[in-house]
Amino acid sequence: MIVVEPLGRVLRLCAGAVFTALLVFAPLNYGSTREDGADLVALTAALATLLWAASLPFAGRSARVPVFAACALAFFVIAAVPWIGGFAHATSLSAFTETHFTNVSARWPVSIVWRDSLNTVLLSLALAGSALALVDLSRDRGWALTFSVTLVGVAVVVASLAMLQVATGARGIYWLDHGRLPGNFSGVFYHHTSAGAYLNTAWPLAVALTVWATRRERFGLSRALMVAGSLIIILLLAAHGSHVSRFPQVAALVAVPFLLMGLQIPLRPGRVHGVRPWLLLGGGVAALLLLVAVTGRTESIGARWRMLFGSSADSLSIVQTIHPPEATWPALIRDDLLIPHTSQPGMFGDRGEGWRTALRAIAARPWVGHGPGNWMGAANQHSSDPFVRTFYQFLQFAHQDTLQTAVEWGIPAALGWWGFLVGALVAVFRARRWISPTHRSLSIGAACALGALLLQAQIDFPLEMPAIAFNAFLLAALCWAGVDGRASDPISPSSLTT
Secondary structure: OOOOHHHHHHHHHHHHHHHHHHHHHHHHOHHHOOOOHHHHHHHHHHHHHHHHHHHHHHHOOOOOOOHHHHHHHHHHHHHOHHHHOOOOOOOOOOHHHHHHHHHHHHHOHHHOOOOOHHHHHHHHHHHHHHHHHHHHHHOOHHHHHHHHHHHHHHHHHHHHHHHHHHHHOOOOHHHOOOOOOOOOOEOOEOOHHHHHHHHHOOHHHHHHHHHHHHOOHHHOOHHHHHHHHHHHHHHHHHHHHHOOOOHHHHHHHHHHHHHHHHHOOOOOOOOEOOEOHHHHHHHHHHHHHHHHHHHOOHHHHHHHHHHHHOOOOOOOOOOOOOOOOHHHHHHHOOOOOOOOOOOOOOOOHHHHHHHHHHHHHHHHOOOOOOOOOOHHHHHHHHOOOHHHHHOHHHHHOOOOHHHHHHHHHOHHHHHHHHHHHHHHHHHHHHOOOEOOHHHHHHHHHHHHHHHHHHHHOOOOOHHHOHHHHHHHHHHHHHHHHHEOOOOOOOOOHHHHHO
16 A cells, blocks of 8 residues: 555644534534534534544554544444444334424524434434544644644633623523523523533633643743633633533532642642742632622522522432323413423422433333434333423433433443543543653543533533533543553653653
8 A cells, every 4th residue: 555644644634623623613503502503513523534534544554542442432333233224213202292392492493402313323423433533633742732722712712702691681692682592591502501511621621731831831931821821710610600500510619629639730838930829729719709790690590509409308209299191281381381380399300300211211222222312202201290291401301411322322322422431531540651741631631521521411411412522522532542551650740841
């Protein structure tokens, strides 16, 4: 085979550039949740992956992907063959569910994630293929930095947009008026929990980049980069005060100690470029609180927390409720397309019923699932709860991404899908050697961001948003790419500045 290295380098450059462009486009296009959004992410990611794959033979190189990561993705694809090949059949919708969702999507078209069997299959396959390309590309320090800086930069735009929308009383994303929405939008996302999840994919990377930059003494710009990075971190964290969600902030707090320990950020007395760390921390916290107070929704967030703990019901108990028969539901639906007085009390409330519905659905079809993008079909067969069956969010999501993956694809495919994501965290946790000090910082930041995202995925639905799903796979790729699999002693702290 004739190796044409220049062509291989050009194709590789084009692949990385397309992935970088997708990091910008996917979130700014309303999180890619609207009609054709998932298709555009899938097609763009597939194009970038094909360019990357074509570059390998021309450059005379093989893909540098850890064996476990490649096997997990291959296992997902193999397990998903019944749906890819059209051999399996999705669980059908009841007449009520089909009619009701048609009414909901017509009433609030911008608050729906437009998922169907075809675009869910295409997006999932595109993400699986992209993961291989992103891991290989991220082995190069230049691409790892490019992807990380781009992700953080776009998140700064989204965070700024979110706070400006609150400050100006915007009625819709980009100040467009789509009429009264059923929930609280934030930034570019129609729902606040998705905005919080997106911010959690970025701020740990911003911290990692800032710490890395301050240790690059030879550039002579470390102090300026430290100040710029600190301002970006404050902005991203303050944006958490501009939405009314709860668990994204909790997930962010959980990630903080792991980030501090992993990056070896000194909080003891000393100086960083002539400034004491405690002074930096105090100034940052003060600026953060000021931004939240000025542009945030602190009262609304507080009210939601009080509502969560206001019920005296046992949050872990299964509440037995007598529901009206489905035949009577059309007459009971209010103007807001809900059946009132049927939601569950307690801390987990309706989420608990959603999870129990998912478990029943998995037990019914454990091997192939009920169909990609077909949580709705599974739920209408395995739940008689009027709220879960009519509320526009529960119509689409189980509010637990791990269970929803198993419901839609089956347990084997879910093991491959989540094996790649969780395996990335394990790889960083167990790492004893790194490709470079730069990779070490970025991998730890990416692991903390991915960990916060996956933690939220156990109670929400962030990975059902195409833009956030792509970010998740990029973060996992940065984790896998930074670890040097050769057995060796851990990298010494003295080498962190080299």
